[in-house]
Amino acid sequence: MASPKFHMAFRKYHRWLGFFLAGIMGVYALSGILLIFRPTDILKYEQTETRQFESNLSGVDLLPLLKIRGSKVTDENADVVVLNVGQYDKNSGEATITKKDYPLVLAKMVKLHKATNNSPLFWLNISFGLGLLFFVISAFLMFIPKLPMYKNGLKIAGLGAIVTILAVAFGS
Structure with missing residues (x-):
């Protein structure tokens, strides 16, 4: 069995990493809600x-050529192509596109949340995921396994996992 000193060390690492990741979690939470x-x-x-x-x-x-997801032609005549996102003048070759988007700061937050392996932001996402995984593990290393708090924590974590699995299975 690990010593109380070991558990106290994990409490310290959990606390400091928690303070650091609190800012990242706030941004992820807001962009996720958005x-x-x-x-x-x-x-x-x-x-x-x-x-x-x-x-x-x-x-x-x-x-x-537009490269806009969901764009469709709604009407077309000899002079103009009318789209669901704007219109194109056949004579001048000029297309006027009207779309709705987030302001710059919110657009950047959404891009952060949806980053894939083709984006340089994916390293932040991987680091954040590893940090959260550390929280999961260190939460159980903060307490001595013989204590009732540890055993109750395991039960509550198991309940949380079951609720999540049920929500994913039946919610989508």
């Missing part, structure tokens, strides 16, 4: 952008 509402327009504002393309493109030719 991501829940991404299908809505909450906190988003309209941004209009003008892009220049070749003239006389059809709607079918224009869509891949």
Whole structure:
């Protein structure tokens, strides 16, 4: 069995890493809450952008050039292609795109939360995940296993795992 000194050392590491990760957890929590509402327009504002393309493109030719997910042609005539995200003037080749997006700071938070291995931010996500894993392990190393607090902690953690598994299994 490990000594009380060992457990106290883990309490100290848990505490200091907890203070450090509190800031990161706050940002992740806010961006996670924000991501829940991404299908809505909450906190988003309209941004209009003008892009220049070749003239006389059809709607079918224009869509891949726009590179906007969910864009569709709603109407097309000899002069204009009307899109769900704006319109394209066939004579001038100018497309006016109107989309809703977050302000810069919120957009950066969302990008942080959704980072993949192609983003330089993924190292922060991996470090954060490893920090949380350390919390999981060190939470049980903070107490001597013979104490009732330790045994109750195991029961509560098991209950938390079961609730999470049930929520994932039946909630989606």
